[in-house]
Amino acid sequence: MENFETIAIRTQTERTQFDEHSTPLFLTSSFVFEDAEDMRASFAEEKSKNLYSRFSNPNVTEFTDKIVKMEGAEAGYAFATGMAAIYSTFATLLNAGDHIVSCQSVFGSTHTLFTKYFPKWNIETTYFKAEDAENIEKYIQPNTKILYLETPTNPAIEVLDLEFFGKIAKKHNLIFIVDNCFATPYLQQPIKYGADIVVHSATKLIDGQGRVLGGVAVGREDLIREIYLFARNTGPAMSPFNAWVLSKSLETLAIRVEKHCENALKVAEFLESHPNVELVKYPFLKSHPGYEIAKKQMKLGGNIVAFEIKGGIEGGRNFLNNIKMCSLSANLGDTRTIVTHPASTTHSKLTDEERNEVGITAGLVRCSVGLENVDDIIADLKQALD
Numbered sequence: 001m002e003n004f005e006t007i008a009i010r011t012q013t014e015r016t017q018f019d020e021h022s023t024p025l026f027l028t029s030s031f032v033f034e035d036a037e038d039m040r041a042s043f044a045e046e047k048s049k050n051l052y053s054r055f056s057n058p059n060v061t062e063f064t065d066k067i068v069k070m071e072g073a074e075a076g077y078a079f080a081t082g083m084a085a086i087y088s089t090f091a092t093l094l095n096a097g098d099h100i101v102s103c104q105s106v107f108g109s110t111h112t113l114f115t116k117y118f119p120k121w122n123i124e125t126t127y128f129k130a131e132d133a134e135n136i137e138k139y140i141q142p143n144t145k146i147l148y149l150e151t152p153t154n155p156a157i158e159v160l161d162l163e164f165f166g167k168i169a170k171k172h173n174l175i176f177i178v179d180n181c182f183a184t185p186y187l188q189q190p191i192k193y194g195a196d197i198v199v200h201s202a203t204k205l206i207d208g209q210g211r212v213l214g215g216v217a218v219g220r221e222d223l224i225r226e227i228y229l230f231a232r233n234t235g236p237a238m239s240p241f242n243a244w245v246l247s248k249s250l251e252t253l254a255i256r257v258e259k260h261c262e263n264a265l266k267v268a269e270f271l272e273s274h275p276n277v278e279l280v281k282y283p284f285l286k287s288h289p290g291y292e293i294a295k296k297q298m299k300l301g302g303n304i305v306a307f308e309i310k311g312g313i314e315g316g317r318n319f320l321n322n323i324k325m326c327s328l329s330a331n332l333g334d335t336r337t338i339v340t341h342p343a344s345t346t347h348s349k350l351t352d353e354e355r356n357e358v359g360i361t362a363g364l365v366r367c368s369v370g371l372e373n374v375d376d377i378i379a380d381l382k383q384a385l386d
Contacts, residue, residue: 004070004186008250011066013058025244026058055232059243063202066250068218070185071198076218077228078243082181082201083109084236085215089199090118090146092230093175093223098145100125101136103160105153105359107179108347127357130158130290136165140172147172150179151188152294155342155366156359157281157306159290162297166194175223181205181333186257187299196220197227204333205303207249208256212242256335256371260303263377264369268305270378276315276385278363279308304332305367309385312362316341319365322384325376332368337377340366 013023031050033039042049050056060078068076079085090113094100102114104127114125126139130153147169151160162178169176177197178190184205190198200206202214215238217227231237238246261284268282280287283294284301294301309315319341320328326337330345342360355361369377 005254007069008066008253011062011069013062023059023062023244023247026240028057028240029053053240054235054237057237057240057243059240059247060238063214063238063243063247063250064216064218066247067185067200067206067216070189070250071180071218072189072191073198073218073224074221075224075228076216077224077231078202078238079215079217079231079236080238080242081213081236082199082203082215085199085201085217086110086179087113088231088234088236089177089197089217089227091234092227094118094121094123094145096122097143098123099141099143100146100148101139101144101174102127102147103133103149103151103153103158104129104357105156105158106148106150107154107181110179111358130156130160133160133164136168137172140168140174144172144174146177147174148177148179150182151297152182152283152302152304153359154182154304155306155340155364157283157288157304158359159283159288159294159298161293162188162190162193162195166190169196170194182302182304183298184253184257186254187261187302188297191219193297197223202246203331205257205260206253206333207246208253208333208335209249210329210331210334210336212245214238214242214246257303258300259371260333260369261300263371263374264303264305265301266374267367267369267377267381268301268307270381271305271307274382274385276310277307278310281306303369305369307365307367308361309363309365313341313343315363316365317344319384320344323380324383325372325380326367326370332366334368335371337370337372337380338368339381340368342366 030052041047064076064078176195178195180198181201197219199217271277271280282305326339329338347360
């Protein structure tokens with residue numbers, strides 16, 4: 001099996017004695033052994049066997065195996081949330097005194113890890129701006145261990161050249177980690193361009209229906225082995241039920257993401273033509289500064305559109321107050337279209353200077369374009385803008 005859709009549908013756990021067609025739920029905390037020797041050999045990892053659902057579980061393994069194959073990775077481990085995947089990956093691989101180089105536009109909780117928590121353990125982060133990417137080597141220090149980026153970024157929708165950064169990471173012997181949440185493995189596979197580890201919040205497009213939380217890290221077998229051992233002892237494991245839901249979601253990922261992207265491009269084109277919109281950022285708009293890079297490394301442009309409303313923070317608030325159909329929510333990647341105004345909500349505690357540093361301007365709106373009829377999405381956005 002090499003084709004994406006077939007992998008998503010046909011990667012399954014071994015059938016039980018009941019010959020089920022669809023994978024059942026394995027809601028168990030632990031597993032039993034035949035005898036003392038079976039138990040000893042299993043714990044010694046001389047044989048591959050489920051021991052305890054904090055370590056592994058058939059549902060979680062099925063979900064992880066799918067993502068591993070989709071991303072072209074060697075191994076993986078699934079987590080309770082996307083942030084559990086990101087934190088555990090960094091906590092496993094970093095020591096006190098290490099240094100991270102990261103793109104400046106990152107998810108808010110990742111930014112908080114870098115600026116509030118990691119400094120407690122003498123781990124520092126240096127940000128670079130997307131427009132200064134070609135000069136990234138000046139940010140690399142003797143103690144730099146990890147090169148980290150999102151592409152497209154959250155929430156500024158910047159596009160970074162994976163091939164370029166993969167070569168930089170190899171040249172300087174850095175661990176290259178990519179948050180591939182906005183693209184999903186259907187649109188983009190960073191490992192092809194040199195990424196060592198790819199992380200996802202499975203809560204977003206991978207679930208696609210706003211139901212469950214989940215995260216996953218896949219990549220080099222030697223690194224994932226260390227992440228697994230860290231997670232096995234610290235406990236951020238994905239629940240079997242959530243894994244079962246997410247594995248089912250992956251069966252329709254390709255067809256869902258195709259439609260999300262089709263709708264998003266139409267929404268982006270509409271917004272570009274609206275007089276109350278100053279700027280639109282969507283990777284597959286020719287006006288996007290990263291358009292050529294996006295076309296090179298992404299199959300389609302994703303489902304997130306960022307746009308700047310005239311009138312600053314008040315303009316953004318008025319827009320949200322006039323929305324009728326679209327949801328006002330902090331999630332994204334749902335079947336339902338969601339609009340968020342970061343300056344007055346998710347990033348309201350930051351100063352104006354801090355918001356501008358991460359690309360969040362006063363009138364910036366992030367739209368996660370859903371699967372409703374695109375005419376209805378556009379009609380709602382239009383009446384709210386008007």
